[in-house]
Every structure is written in C-alpha cells, then in structure tokens.
Amino acid sequence: MLNRRSLLQTGAALAVAGPARGAELERVRVSIIPINDVTPLFVAIERGFFRNEGLLVDTSPSAGGATGIPGLVAGSYDIAYGNVVSTLLAAQQGIELRVIAPGTKIQEARNDHSAIVVRRESGIRSGKDLEGKVVGVNTRNNVIWLYARAWIKATGGNPDRVTYKEIPHPQMEDAIRQKQVDAGYMVVPYVTLATAKPEFEKIAHPYSAVQLGVDVGQYLATASFVQSKPETVAKFVRALRRGIEWYNANLTNPDLLPIISGFTKIEVPLLKTLTLPPAPLVVEPAQMERTTQLMIEHRLLRKPVDVKALVAPMAL
C-alpha cells in the first residue's frame, strides 16, 4: 500500500510539473476499452470540447479491459473507463476509487442490444433450459457473467447448475456455431453480425430483463486524484458531458462513424449496420446499489459497498 501511494504521489508530482514547462494544455491520460461505450469521449476529443477546457486527453486502449483499474492505481492513468462490477469489486478490496462520470446505461429495453444467443435449432428458451448446459461469457466473475446468472435465475434456472466458459467476444459466434457452448452472451457489434445470420437467434437481453436502468460502465479516478486535482476532474466531466450531449443529438449522423472507426478500427461499412444507443448524463447510485445486491446474491461480494461514498458529486 505504501508503495502504491508513493507511486501515485510521484505520478501526481510529475503531472504538476508538466504544464509548467510552457505547454498550454494539461495532459490527462485515460484508459479506455475500444467499444462503442466510449464514443462520447472521442466526440468530445474530436470536437475540441476538452481543448476548450484546457485539457489534452490522451487515450490508451486496453482491448481486454483488464488493466484499467491496476493502471489507475499504479499512476499510469489519471482516469479509466470501467464496468460497474470491476469497480465495486475494487472498492470492496479497499482500493480508493471514485466514479466521476457516467459511461453506459441501459435506459430502455429497446436500446439493450447485448443478448444471449443460441443456435436456432437448439430449442433453448429460458434459464431452466440452460441447466446442465454451457454458456459462453467474456470473463467469469464479471459484469456479463453476473447478469447472465441473474437472468438464468429469473427464468427458472439454477445458475450454479450451468457451466460458464470464457470466450472472447469476437470468438463467441464461432464457439456457438461449433457447439463449444450452447449459448453465448454477446455484445455489440458481434451480436448484430451473428444474429443477422439465420442459424442464430437471440433469446434474451439480460441487462434490461433483470435490471432496466442498470449503470453498466463509468469513468473512474482514484480518490487521491479527485482530491488533489478537483479542477482537472471538473473540467474533464464538463467536456465529457458536452460530448455525451452531442452524441445523443447525433446518433444517426454519419459523421459519428469515422470517429468510432478511428478508435475501434472497425470498418465504417460494418458500423453502418449498428444502432447506436443513447448515453447517460448522470450516474444513478440506486442502480449501482441494485448491482451490489446482485453481486452479494451471486457471491461476488461479501457485504454491501457504500455506493454513496464511491460516487463523486460531479457524477450525479
């Protein structure tokens, strides 16, 4: 712990020394996952919203998404995009994090594109049908796994009688086709591509079925960063909100596609087939508390996490 703190302090000291050397803009390093969820951030970069606030945002993608929180603690990043389950797990472990801005939220069922996909001829319809079967998830003990289990339980199955197999998102379609798994929890854009083919079928949208309104992902910083540089965090959140507003007002604007292609490297023609969901402007602690309850129910957490202390006021 001492080591982490001293590392953080060194990092903060270096960051303070940076702009003094004549640079106009303050550099902020942000860890992202190259998926559509962070499009508003890139909108804010492309449209100069951060620059107007005096910030230079440097994004660092982590394809697996596993290095966001460790990178924050190590001082490699100032801000990280992370999913709610990882955040709550880290909070339980005593890592002092703060949720500073909203990221992804399933506000309406029609915007929930992630789905449990099966082979059409499999006959699987519910959690009950999945007992004794294999479900593909990107990572065990994480957000997708949690909501897959919750959905299985909600539809009459015993989630402990289902085997969960880790399959990376891009390989899920092949895994279902080749019967390595009986069902797979797929996300955009992979789910859109797979279910356009006749042999596959969506049977459920676990996020909206289990917890409509769930806050899936957020932007995080360490508590010490929020404390030592409140101005920087405020500027970041302000510019990001402008990015979210522009994104929500331009969901069908073709100008968005090159921005998304720029950080996901997915080609524009493929992006055209996707429907973009609106992004939230605020974090709802009540939704995070419901996620906490689910995590306790499925033995990811031992006791409740103080969500109110975890969410910084500027995220509300």
Place this chain on the structure above:
Amino acid sequence: MGQSLAAPAVARATTARSAGSQNPAPRPRRNWAHTRASGFALILVLLALWEASSRLGWVQGQSWPPFSAVLVAAWRGTLGGELSLPLLSTIGRMLAGYAIGCSLGVALGLLLGANRWIRWIVLPVVEMIRPIPIPAIVPPLILFLGIDDALKVFVVALASFFPALINTMAGVLGVDDVLLQTARTFRVGWSRTVLRVVLPATLPAIASGLRVAIGLALVVTVVAEMIAGSAGIGYYIVQMQYALRPDAMYAAVLCLAVTGYVLNRLFLIGEARLMPWMGRG
C-alpha cells in the same frame, strides 16, 4: 547439433563431386531434397491447404480468412505503417529487455559457476523464480511498473535472464579442469582466469543460452503487449481481433513468424562470424 548440420554438407559435397565426373542425371533431385527448399515446400503445401479450407468452406468461421487475404493485409499494413510501426516498437522493447536480461544473466552465471558458496546461496532462489510463467506476473507487476515500456522491458529481461544464467553456469562448471589447473600452475589471478580462460571456454554454452533467450524474448514481449498497454504488435493483434479484422490479425502473426525466423538466422550468422569454431562438430 553441429554434427547433424555437418552430415548433409558432406553428402552434398559427395554428390557434387560424383555428379561432376560421371552421372549428372540424379543430381538436381537429390540436391533439392537436401536443401532448405524442401522445408519451404512443406510450408507452401500447408498454406495452400489453409487457402482451400477457407475458400471451399471446409472451416466455417468468421475468424478464418483465406491466406491470400492475410497476405494482402500484411502488404498493406507494412506499406502503410499500420503494421510495421508496431512491429518495430515491439522489436525495440524486445532488444532492450534482451540485452539487459542477458548481460545480467551471463554475469551472474559466471559468478555462480565460479564460486560454490554463491551458487549454494543463490541457486534455490533462481530455481524458485525460474518456473513462474511470465503472463501470471504481468498483472501484479502493473502496480509497480505501470503499463508502459518499463513493464515490458522488465518482463523480457526476466525471461531472457534465466536461460542466459543457467547455460552460462553450466558452461563454467563444464570447463575442462586441465585448463584451470594450467592457469593455476602459472599463478594466473582469479579475475584473469575467469576472463581469459573460463569465459572463452564457456562461450559456446553462453551462445546456446542467448539463442534460447532470443526466442523467449519475442514471445514474452508480445504476450506482455497483449495483456497490458496499447503499443506494439501484441496489442495490434488483440485490437484487430476485436475489430473483426482477422486478416490483419493473421498478418501480424505472419510478421511475427518471419521476425522470429530472421532473428534466429541472424543469430546463427553472427555466431558463425564471432565463434567460427562453433557448429563444426
């Protein structure tokens, strides 16, 4: 190793001689079978199978492009820099870690080989750390080294360190006793004995350690890049996998295969230049 290389060379020389004198007909066929070309022929057959399996639908899957598409992606990526720049940065990190790890490994290996007491104290620690798989220690190391070059150079150095150390030590222990006794007879000092007698006699063992290390170094660099950070060819492979561009992903894998092959060849050429007595049986 040296002997197995020498055998075809002798055969080739014999064939050439006999063919020149009386029987020219069978020469090209036998020659061809004994050259590296036969190895490349197998590669070509396998690649043709890959192409056919994708084009004819033997393998169904969205992540199985035909090999020709991979070649096109490799060509475009190399020219455009999308692939060549990450590859260069990977090689840079690899060489930095390799140089650090091997220097320390050889130095400590000489010391351990030369002194029994140090060996007894240090070897158990070495044997404890050596079997740890590098991917297992990358996530905890992020806390101390961050996610950038420091982390990757460190793990590459760690991976290169052990083969260099173990081979050097074994080489020192295997030095002919007569050499050492001769040095002692002439009252050559300890450090001079290590530098002028032990080190040259150990060079073949060191070289084989360095060669094992260079293969490991490339693998470990790429694995570390796949786990942490967003630079290098390892990250590029994961990124292309998630971007549904398997042709570009395999293009990167192909570049790595070529890089590994070239590094090994370069190493062998350098070894033959610097230690011409090696590989002659």
